[in-house]
Amino acid sequence: MRTLFLSLVGAICAFAGEVRPNLIPYPQECKWTGDTVPTVNIKPSIVIAEGSVQAPVCVSEAYVLEIARDKVTIKANTKIGSLRALATLQQLKESGKLPIGTVHDWPAFPIRGVLQDVGRNFQSIPALKRQILVMERFKLNVFHWHLTDYPGWRVESKINAGLNDPKSRSRKPNSQYSWEEIRDFITFATEHGVEVIPEMDMPGHSTYFGKGLGFDMQTPQGLKVLEAEITDWAKLFPSQLFHTGSDEVQIKMKEFVPAILAKTKASGKTPIIWSPGAVVRDSSIILQLWAKAGLPKSNPYIDSRYVYTNHMDPSEAANQAFIQLAGVPRTDGRALGAILCNWPDHVIDDETNANRVSPTWPVAVAFAESAWRGVAKDNKSLYARVPETGTPELETFLDLERRITAQRNAVVALGEPFPFVAAAQIPWSVVTTEPGAPEPTDWSKGSAAWGGTVYLNHHWHELPSWLALTKKPSVAWAQTYVYSEKAQTIGLSIGFNVPSASDGHKPELASVNGQWDVAGSAIWLNGKSIAPPKWAYAGLNGKAVAEKPWVDHAWWMRAPQTVQLKAGWNEIRLCTPSHFNGQKLRKWMFTVIPTQWDAKTRTLSEVDGLRFATKPQ
Numbered sequence: 116m117r118t119l120f121l122s123l124v125g126a127i128c129a130f131a132g133e134v135r136p137n138l139i140p141y142p143q144e145c146k147w148t149g150d151t152v153p154t155v156n157i158k159p160s161i162v163i164a165e166g167s168v169q170a171p172v173c174v175s176e177a178y179v180l181e182i183a184r185d186k187v188t189i190k191a192n193t194k195i196g197s198l199r200a201l202a203t204l205q206q207l208k209e210s211g212k213l214p215i216g217t218v219h220d221w222p223a224f225p226i227r228g229v230l231q232d233v234g235r236n237f238q239s240i241p242a243l244k245r246q247i248l249v250m251e252r253f254k255l256n257v258f259h260w261h262l263t264d265y266p267g268w269r270v271e272s273k274i275n276a277g278l279n280d281p282k283s284r285s286r287k288p289n290s291q292y293s294w295e296e297i298r299d300f301i302t303f304a305t306e307h308g309v310e311v312i313p314e315m316d317m318p319g320h321s322t323y324f325g326k327g328l329g330f331d332m333q334t335p336q337g338l339k340v341l342e343a344e345i346t347d348w349a350k351l352f353p354s355q356l357f358h359t360g361s362d363e364v365q366i367k368m369k370e371f372v373p374a375i376l377a378k379t380k381a382s383g384k385t386p387i388i389w390s391p392g393a394v395v396r397d398s399s400i401i402l403q404l405w406a407k408a409g410l411p412k413s414n415p416y417i418d419s420r421y422v423y424t425n426h427m428d429p430s431e432a433a434n435q436a437f438i439q440l441a442g443v444p445r446t447d448g449r450a451l452g453a454i455l456c457n458w459p460d461h462v463i464d465d466e467t468n469a470n471r472v473s474p475t476w477p478v479a480v481a482f483a484e485s486a487w488r489g490v491a492k493d494n495k496s497l498y499a500r501v502p503e504t505g506t507p508e509l510e511t512f513l514d515l516e517r518r519i520t521a522q523r524n525a526v527v528a529l530g531e532p533f534p535f536v537a538a539a540q541i542p543w544s545v546v547t548t549e550p551g552a553p554e555p556t557d558w559s560k561g562s563a564a565w566g567g568t569v570y571l572n573h574h575w576h577e578l579p580s581w582l583a584l585t586k587k588p589s590v591a592w593a594q595t596y597v598y599s600e601k602a603q604t605i606g607l608s609i610g611f612n613v614p615s616a617s618d619g620h621k622p623e624l625a626s627v628n629g630q631w632d633v634a635g636s637a638i639w640l641n642g643k644s645i646a647p648p649k650w651a652y653a654g655l656n657g658k659a660v661a662e663k664p665w666v667d668h669a670w671w672m673r674a675p676q677t678v679q680l681k682a683g684w685n686e687i688r689l690c691t692p693s694h695f696n697g698q699k700l701r702k703w704m705f706t707v708i709p710t711q712w713d714a715k716t717r718t719l720s721e722v723d724g725l726r727f728a729t730k731p732q
Contacts, residue, residue, distance in 0.1 A: 137521035138206050139480050140487035147216035152184050154208045159187040161197050168192050170221035172446050177221035182213050198308040199254050223445035223489030224452030226417055228257030229479055234264025236463040237290035240300050245530045251307040253483035258311045259454050264320045274343055283327030313352045319364025333368040342378045349382035362389035410442045418453040424473040425458045425616040429535045429671055430568035433516040435481035439493035455482045460618045464664030472616050472665045476526050477535035480519055498578045501539045501565040527716050534671035536719050538567025538708045542729045543593045550588050558594055567708035574702045588694035595687050598726040599680040605722050606675030610706035611636035611691050613669050620701050621657025626650035636691035640678050675710045684731035
């Protein structure tokens with residue numbers, strides 16, 4: 116039986132005989148002597164010379180970091196390589212002691228990116244600069260800037276005034292980026308080792324276009340406008356790569372996409388296009404994979420499947436260890452890497468919530484490790500589950516979870532949210548009943564599940580969850596026990612069927628006062644019901660809520676419920692139905708995690724000294 120002691124922050128554990136510092140991404144090769152030296156304000160000696168560091172792939176970012184008792188030396192082939200070494204050194208210094216040894220490191224893929232959709236929800240340049248600093252810390256090197264979407268075109272147009280018209284925008288109508296702001300941002304990103312790739316999404320996701328110009332993109336007039344804008348953007352954005360969108364749209368003008376791709380190429384850029392999206396037969400076009408796209412046979416590609424943070428729970432961060440990005444352990448020339456995407460479909464009024472509504476950074480941090488190190492073997496069975504007891508996979512999961520937790524304070528200090536709490540080993544007994552059936556009394560035959568968040572059925576049905584895929588209505592009951600050395604007041608973060616920040620999940624947003632969710636889920640501590648929060652938008656239907664800012668829909672966005680633990684063992688019991696009004700919930704899941712709440716930074720953390728078991732021991 117597994118138990119959990121929630122006292123993980125700052126720990127260093129043994130992993131396969133090696134002492135592993137709290138580094139993310141963990142380097143490809145490390146040789147530690149076991150000795151340390153106090154961290155001092157010493158400037159590392161940096162040697163940048165082409166060919167000075169060998170690597171099987173991505174030599175431009177390779178480096179060697181040597182830490183001795185009296186000096187630190189960095190060797191790199193390029194300035195970018197030295198930035199990667201400095202990122203490693205910075206993380207090592209934060210423990211107060213530097214481990215003596217040598218790091219030889221390089222990335223598995225040349226593209227390791229984060230997408231931000233500012234077309235739907237505008238974010239200021241200062242906010243984006245904060246994110247670049249987080250990316251630099253974790254060696255993420257591509258910022259995919261989704262600059263146009265239904266609510267608006269966000270780049271100042273020098274040639275089409277209608278695209279600048281606030282009346283064309285449905286959200287933040289006066290918000291766009293000037294060329295000066297964009298150039299300043301690109302310069303900043305470049306200095307911190309991040310390439311900015313722009314996306315002009317065409318011809319879909321573009322209702323602003325008709326509002327501002329009076330005609331559709333898929334017309335001769337529309338095509339002419341876009342070709343001129345591509346020429347201008349090609350001058351503005353120095354990246355060789357240029358994203359042209361083309362997903363989720365009916366192509367009515369068959370010459371549209373070929374003309375856009377030809378113009379992009381003629382402007383000196385290499386086009387990227389979504390797949391699934393418009394069909395292209397040019398093998399030089401880069402395909403960015405999403406949804407259930409298969410690996411292309413001839414085109415170079417970037418993987419974004421299963422890394423949409425708007426659909427994810429923070430607990431899924433450590434599962435990134437089992438996702439083999441791009442279908443290969445490391446780049447083979449066509450597999451260019453992966454980009455993690457934040458698609459905030461619903462309105463976000465406060466830009467500080469852009470990466471809180473979707474738990475972007477905990478997932479991105481773990482994604483950074485997989486994209487940098489590569490994953491030897493894909494394991495889809497562990498995309499959304501905690502591995503079984505006694506397996507090497509559990510050791511991998513817990514080690515990554517520990518290192519993710521150790522990054523929380525640094526990311527919050529950079530001004531970005533980090534909604535993650537380590538809770539992988541909370542054990543549950545789960546029993547299912549028919550709706551209306553009595554509460555179970557015999558838990559001995561219950562199914563086992565683990566984690567602070569438990570997916571009973573994942574919303575991506577192809578991913579194995581803790582229960583068999585449910586088609587007819589049922590109710591899941593779950594039970595665990597928590598041991599406290601003393602009577603104490605703690606926080607308990609609770610969530611049921613947390614909706615995705617995606618248009619298809621609007622029904623679950625219809626909160627009901629006095630209920631945890633629309634389906635009537637409930638939870639008890641020592642037999643006493645735990646009341647839900649007073650919901651901000653209780654009584655409104657999903658459509659009405661969709662254009663209101665998200666403030667409390669997810670457990671990690673709000674303060675935990677205050678509960679009283681008695682000394683000794685405490686029973687936690689809950690129930691959650693699979694259906695609502697005859698319709699299966701998109702995300703049949705629950706979360707129960709003891710937490711502390713920092714109201715100033717709106718950050719959750721672990722409660723130390725608690726132990727869990729499925730039976731009092």
